[in-house]
Amino acid sequence: MTLILCVWVLLPIYLLIVNSLSTPEEVIAFPKRFFPSFNVASLEFFAGFSGIVKALQSSIIVATITMVLSILIGAPAGYALSRFEFRGKTTFRVLILMTRAFPLPLLALPLAIMFIRTGLDDTMFGLALVHTMLALPFSVLITFSLFSGIPIELEEAAWTLGCNRVQAFTKVVFPLILPGITASAVFAFVISWNEVFAASVLTIENRTLTAFLLQSLDVSPMHLKFAGGFVLVMPALIFIFAVRKYLFSMWGIANR
Amino acid sequence: MENKALPYLLLLPTAVFLCLFFLYPFSLVAWQAFVGDNGFTLEHFRSMTDHWKFSISFWNTMLLAVAVVPIQLILSIVMASMVNAMRKGRDIVLYIWTIPLGISDLAAGIIWLAIFEQSGFLNSMLQSIGVADKPQNFLTYDNLWTIFLAIALAEIWRATAIMFVILVAGMGLIPKEYNEAAEVFGASRWQRLWRITLPLLRPSLQTALILRVILAFEVFAVVAALGGTSFPVLMGETYNYQFALQDGHVAAALALVILAVSIAFTLVIIRVLRVPKEAQI
Numbered sequence: 001m002t003l004i005l006c007v008w009v010l011l012p013i014y015l016l017i018v019n020s021l022s023t024p025e026e027v028i029a030f031p032k033r034f035f036p037s038f039n040v041a042s043l044e045f046f047a048g049f050s051g052i053v054k055a056l057q058s059s060i061i062v063a064t065i066t067m068v069l070s071i072l073i074g075a076p077a078g079y080a081l082s083r084f085e086f087r088g089k090t091t092f093r094v095l096i097l098m099t100r101a102f103p104l105p106l107l108a109l110p111l112a113i114m115f116i117r118t119g120l121d122d123t124m125f126g127l128a129l130v131h132t133m134l135a136l137p138f139s140v141l142i143t144f145s146l147f148s149g150i151p152i153e154l155e156e157a158a159w160t161l162g163c164n165r166v167q168a169f170t171k172v173v174f175p176l177i178l179p180g181i182t183a184s185a186v187f188a189f190v191i192s193w194n195e196v197f198a199a200s201v202l203t204i205e206n207r208t209l210t211a212f213l214l215q216s217l218d219v220s221p222m223h224l225k226f227a228g229g230f231v232l233v234m235p236a237l238i239f240i241f242a243v244r245k246y247l248f249s250m251w252g253i254a255n256r
Numbered sequence: 257m258e259n260k261a262l263p264y265l266l267l268l269p270t271a272v273f274l275c276l277f278f279l280y281p282f283s284l285v286a287w288q289a290f291v292g293d294n295g296f297t298l299e300h301f302r303s304m305t306d307h308w309k310f311s312i313s314f315w316n317t318m319l320l321a322v323a324v325v326p327i328q329l330i331l332s333i334v335m336a337s338m339v340n341a342m343r344k345g346r347d348i349v350l351y352i353w354t355i356p357l358g359i360s361d362l363a364a365g366i367i368w369l370a371i372f373e374q375s376g377f378l379n380s381m382l383q384s385i386g387v388a389d390k391p392q393n394f395l396t397y398d399n400l401w402t403i404f405l406a407i408a409l410a411e412i413w414r415a416t417a418i419m420f421v422i423l424v425a426g427m428g429l430i431p432k433e434y435n436e437a438a439e440v441f442g443a444s445r446w447q448r449l450w451r452i453t454l455p456l457l458r459p460s461l462q463t464a465l466i467l468r469v470i471l472a473f474e475v476f477a478v479v480a481a482l483g484g485t486s487f488p489v490l491m492g493e494t495y496n497y498q499f500a501l502q503d504g505h506v507a508a509a510l511a512l513v514i515l516a517v518s519i520a521f522t523l524v525i526i527r528v529l530r531v532p533k534e535a536q537i
Contacts, residue, residue, distance in 0.1 A: 001338065002338060002342070002349060005335060005338075005353065006349065006352050006353070008413070009352055009353060009355055009356060009413070010352060010355075012367045012368065012370075012371065012413060013355070013367065015367070015370050015371060015377050016366070016367045016370050019370050027375075028375050029375065030374075030375040030379065030380065030383075030391055031375075031379070031380035031383045031384060031391075032375060032376070032377060032379075032380040034377070034380075072269070073269040073270055073273050074270060076266040076267070076269060076270070077266060077267050077269070077270040079266055080262075080263040080264075080266035080267050081267075083263075084262070084263035086260075086263045086264070089263075092267060092271075095274065096270075096274075099274070099278055100466075100467060100470075101466055101470060101518065101519070101522045102278075102282070102470070102515065102518065103470055103473060103474045103511075103514050103515060103518050105474060105476075105491075106285065106474075106494070106511040106514060106515065107277065107278070107281045107282070109285060109288075109494070109498055109504065109507055109508055109511055110280075110281035110282070110284035110285045110288065110508070111277070111281050112498070112504070113284065113288070113504065114280075114281065114284065129277060130277070132273070132277075133273070133274075133277040133278060136270065136273060136274075140270060190358050193360070194358070194359070194360030194361075194362075194363070195360070196360060196361060196362045196476065196477040197474070197476050197477070197491065197495065200495065200499065201495065201498055201499060210360060210362050210477075213362060213366075214362055214477060214480060217480060217481060217484070218484065222373065222375075225366050225369065225481075226366065226370055228366065229362075229363045229366030229367055229370075232359075232360055232362065232363040232366075233359055233363045233367070236355075236358035236359050236360070236363075237355060237358065239358055240351070240354060240355055240357060240358035241351060244347075244350065244351050244354065247354060247357070247421050248350075248421060248424055248425045248428065
């Protein structure tokens with residue numbers, strides 16, 4: 001049973017890889033072979049297709065901005081939630097959790113108008129702001145659970161030894177949570193990398209890879225789609241592997 | 257003094273960001289959906305419902321959610337309890353089963369396209385075992401049911417992982433003693449799941465279901481990759497109005513419909529799976 005479910009997850013990905021590593025002729029041939037010919041013609045065609053390189057660049061830039069913003073904005077909130085008792089704390093947490101009960105990609109519609117007014121329309125930064133909104137609830141909750149895992153006594157010990165609050169944070173707490181913060185950042189990157197709807201609505205010139213692929217679905221040949229899917233999936237596989245330890249702890253805390 | 261203000265200062269960036277990019281835009285959507293050239297109007301909703309595609313896309317979205325989510329719920333519960341009982345190889349199984357979590361809906365659509373397209377792997381397999389002598393075209397408009405099946409399979413494949421992760425995390429929070437005690441008193445595996453694990457898992461089930469149902473109403477890129485225009489859904493129509501037809505008002509009206517359905521289902525799930533205060537662990 002375990003094995004069947006593993007095959008169920010892995011087989012479709014394997015088939016995509018077979019298609020991506022076959023020549024364009026093999027992709028449309030019938031019947032199809034179930035083993036790749038390890039030919040990079042499809043991927044080469046993809047890389048040479050006009051606009052792809054730029055779309056890839058946009059995807060990476062947008063995802064990087066999202067990653068940085070969501071940590072810079074979210075981590076202080078996570079720290080505050082784990083370290084202080086203050087009025088409105090519960091309300092704030094509920095509000096953060098509530099954002100997940102909304103179809104967030106729809107935000108792209110009103111923001112499209114807002115961005116035209118502020119000159120952010122069709123910019124990578126504007127799209128990154130929307131993606132940050134998608135990633136922010138997660139980064140607040142993950143950092144909250146990370147900081148909660150570090151005893152406050154450690155910080156207090158640093159204070160008694162003559163550190164001020166900022167020093168205690170940078171010298172004691174920060175090194176301890178760095179791997180967790182990295183995981184949370186990677187997660188934000190993946191959210192942005194994979195997002196389709198907002199990217200397609202908000203960008204025209206600076207299309208991300210997902211937006212590019214979506215908008216050319218009707219016109220692009222099969223091998224281009226498969227190569228595109230391949231390029232979308234591969235980083236995700238590595239990223240999930242990198243953050244696998246934190247996936248579960250973050251949902252554990254989010255459920256309480 | 258410093259200590260009192262500090263937590264609020266730390267929360268400030270998130271709070272400002274939420275106001276600017278969450279509360280304000282959602283009020284903007286409502287405004288856009290209800291306001292026309294001469295003030296308040298229901299005209300946008302009328303032109304939305306008058307369009308022949310509206311009720312089709314509405315029911316397609318619902319049908320897909322109703323078909324997919326229960327299967328995913330059962331599957332994720334089964335997978336989570338399997339992982340929980342596992343001793344050897346737990347880490348590798350956890351990793352493999354969470355892979356789809358990192359795969360975008362567009363990529364998932366493309367992956368299942370590789371299987372269902374005319375010269376795809378399903379046709380190749382059917383031919384090699386001699387069931388069909390020529391390739392079937394599964395994804396054309398006169399084969400709506402196979403399009404539906406392909407989309408449903410792709411959704412189940414892609415989005416069960418998110419529920420699985422939440423449930424595994426939730427099961428980790430249940431004290432082991434409860435299950436052990438039940439075992440001592442002779443409860444079968446099935447009884448333990450039904451009487452102990454599932455009731456204690458309610459908060460996680462709630463989170464998982466809410467998240468999944470909302471994602472189900474947002475279904476978009478999978479459908480675009482597999483069904484194209486033959487299988488309209490709400491989010492796809494929203495995209496069409498916004499992008500192809502350049503009518504932001506009707507797009508906003510559609511967005512409100514998706515939002516309303518999402519909120520309604522969220523409330524129902526919260527109500528059905530509510531956890532009494534005294535029963536919390």
